[in-house]
Amino acid sequence: MKILSVMGTRPNFMKLAPLHRAMSHYPDIQSILVHTGQHYDRQMSEVFFEQLSLPKPDYFLGVNGGSHTKQTASIMLALEEVVQKEKPDLILVVGDVNSTLAGALVAVKSGIRLAHVEAGLRSGDRAMPEELNRILTDSVSDYLFVTEKAALINLEKEGIPNEKVFFTGNCMIDSLVHFIKKAEQLDILKSLGLSPKNYVLMTMHRPSNVDNREGLEKILDMVELISDKVRVVFPLHPRTRSKLQEFGLQEKLSGLKQVNLLEPQGYLEFQNLVMNASAVLTDSGGIQEESTYLNVPCLTFRENTERPVTIESGSNELIPDLNPELACQKIVAILQGKWKNSKIPELWDGKAADRIVAILHKKLSQ
Ligand code: UD1
Numbered sequence: 001m002k003i004l005s006v007m008g009t010r011p012n013f014m015k016l017a018p019l020h021r022a023m024s025h026y027p028d029i030q031s032i033l034v035h036t037g038q039h040y041d042r043q044m045s046e047v048f049f050e051q052l053s054l055p056k057p058d059y060f061l062g063v064n065g066g067s068h069t070k071q072t073a074s075i076m077l078a079l080e081e082v083v084q085k086e087k088p089d090l091i092l093v094v095g096d097v098n099s100t101l102a103g104a105l106v107a108v109k110s111g112i113r114l115a116h117v118e119a120g121l122r123s124g125d126r127a128m129p130e131e132l133n134r135i136l137t138d139s140v141s142d143y144l145f146v147t148e149k150a151a152l153i154n155l156e157k158e159g160i161p162n163e164k165v166f167f168t169g170n171c172m173i174d175s176l177v178h179f180i181k182k183a184e185q186l187d188i189l190k191s192l193g194l195s196p197k198n199y200v201l202m203t204m205h206r207p208s209n210v211d212n213r214e215g216l217e218k219i220l221d222m223v224e225l226i227s228d229k230v231r232v233v234f235p236l237h238p239r240t241r242s243k244l245q246e247f248g249l250q251e252k253l254s255g256l257k258q259v260n261l262l263e264p265q266g267y268l269e270f271q272n273l274v275m276n277a278s279a280v281l282t283d284s285g286g287i288q289e290e291s292t293y294l295n296v297p298c299l300t301f302r303e304n305t306e307r308p309v310t311i312e313s314g315s316n317e318l319i320p321d322l323n324p325e326l327a328c329q330k331i332v333a334i335l336q337g338k339w340k341n342s343k344i345p346e347l348w349d350g351k352a353a354d355r356i357v358a359i360l361h362k363k364l365s366q
Contacts, residue, residue, distance in 0.1 A: 001364045002030045004088035006079065007057075008038030008099025010048060011172070011286045014267060015094040015117060017052035018174035018353035026361055033057040034082055036075045036099040037064050041238060043264040051267045052175060068098055068129055075102035083110050089364055093137060094118055094171065096130035096285070104137040115360060117171055119144035120151025121285075121306035127208070130285070134306070143363065145356050147171075147289075148309040148345055166359055169352030170345075172286050173293050176271065177350030183271035192233070192260060194276075199260075200230055200331060201277040205237035209283050209301060213247045215322055220252055222324035226281075226331050227258040233273060235262040279334045281327065288316050293348060297339045299330055314342040 003023060007016045016033070023031040035057035039045045049056065061078040063071060075098065083091070083106055091107035093100045094117040107114035119138050123131050138144055138160060146152060147170040155165050189195060202223070209215045223232055236244075244250040254261060265273065274280055274290055279297040282288065288307050291298035292314030300310075303320050310316040319327050333339060 001026075001028055001090070001361070002032060002086065002088040003090045003092055003360065003364075004032045004034060004083065004086055005092040005094075006034050006036065006099055006103030007094065008036035008063075008075070009095075009097045010039050010044050010264075011284075012094050012097065012099065013045070013048040013052060013054060014175040014286070015171040016092075017054050018171050018178065019092065019094070019117065019356060020054060022353040022357040026357065029357070029361065032059075032086055032088065034059045034061065034079065034103075036079070036102065037062040038071065038075070038097065038099045040064050041264070043266070044238065047266040052179070072098045072102045072105075075099055076106050079103060079106045080110065083107075083112065088112060090115055090360065092117065092360075096121070096133045096137070098129070098133065101133040101137055104140055108140040113142045113364075114140060115143040115145065115356075116141040117145045117356060118147055119165070120146045120155040121148075122151075122154045123302075123304045123306040125304050129207070131306070143360065145352075145359075147348075147352070148307065150308045166356070167347065168355040168359070169347030169349060170289060171352045171356070172289055173348040174350050174353050175267075176290055176293055179268060179271070180275075183268045184275070186268055186272045188269045188272050189276055192262075194231065194233065194260075196276040197278050198231060199233050199277060200226065200279045200281060201273050202232055202234040202281040203237065203287060204234075204283050204301065205239050206283040206302070207239070209322060210237075210240045210243045213249075216243060216247055216249050218322040218324060220249060222281075222322065222327050223253065223259060224256055225324050225328040227256055229328065229331060230278065230335060231258045231260065232256075233260045233262065233277070235265050235270070235273075237264060279331060281331075288314070289348075292316060292342045293344055295342045297334045299327060301327075309345045310342075313345045315340055316342075 023029045063074040093103040280291045283301045288310040292310045298316040
């Protein structure tokens with residue numbers, strides 16, 4: 001059985017690592033890894049392969065940059081050639097990025113069965129590129145693996161037959177469970193002059209927040225207000241860094257006291273920073289889940305989340321409109337210990353990839 005997995009961005013790597021490991025336990029499965037190149041900096045890509053024990057990909061397509069259409073189409077063209085050569089029995093895609101959609105479209109247009117891991121999540125906001133990627137990918141998938149129960153309802157509403165859908169848990173949490181000890185052992189706090197529960201960790205990269213001056217200015221105001229109460233540790237995504245430069249705001253941010261601006265962090269370093277933070281402030285999808293698992297209070301700077309379990313069971317709360325005053329009030333409440341504790345959601349137990357590969361093995365054997 002040949003399973004060809006497509007990945008392209010930082011959050012794809014931690015979802016695919018446990019799946020590739022689970023496949024390696026089946027002697028009759030051949031796992032072929034294709035890296036589209038969507039993320040290509042060492043700190044956005046290579047570091048993750050090393051730390052997650054992912055082997056070098058069998059194919060590197062080297063597609064990056066450009067508009068969403070160009071990126072998606074270029075990945076499709078390059079991937080089709082690989083698929084024609086390898087003739088896999090199944091194409092596996094994870095998450096909701098452009099590489100996910102490109103992989104899904106190539107599979108369905110080549111008549112190859114398609115599995116989507118992390119299916120069924122919906123923010124209800126079609127202005128988000130990821131939401132379109134999710135809806136389109138799910139609509140052509142043969143096997144849909146979901147991380148939380150809300151996704152089951154979303155897929156049912158969209159008319160996806162029940163027999164294609166499997167509630168198997170969360171592969172991103174599989175990686176966290178697998179590597180948590182290693183992450184705990186790092187002494188990154190010392191090297192950054194930090195101490196546990198004495199800082200908040202911030203990430204921002206969503207186009208709706210960082211691609212416009214107004215959003216960036218609100219983020220700056222927020223960092224200024226919050227850093228007056230507690231140290232802010234802020235690894236900068238390449239998109240955010242370049243937009244800060246474009247709008248001439250980088251210097252103002254660098255000038256703030258009690259703020260550590262960092263390069264993108266490796267997987268283990270970042271998890272260490274999350275587990276020791278007083279709170280996480282983010283607009284990412286995956287970090288809402290990781291902070292839920294680690295019981296670290298999370299503020300999410302979005303109008304909605306496709307991951308409602310992180311609010312229902314977790315410590316996550318949404319902050320709409322990038323509101324600096326509201327964010328600062330919430331941080332004060334967190335620092336005073338007035339925050340909910342999270343419960344680990346159902347099936348987030350480190351074994352999702354094992355369940356998924358067992359199902360795929362059975363389906364491909366039929
Ligand atoms: C992509 C995903 C987003 C995911 C995020 C995780 C889509 C539509 N978006 O957004 O869902 O949350 O990854 O990080 O697929 N860049 C570099 N070096 C890199 C990677 C990117 O300089 O290693 C630059 C790119 O050239 C581009 C910008 O950063 O100018 C954005 O990269 P891109 O992959 O287009 O989107 P992300 O914002 O990373």
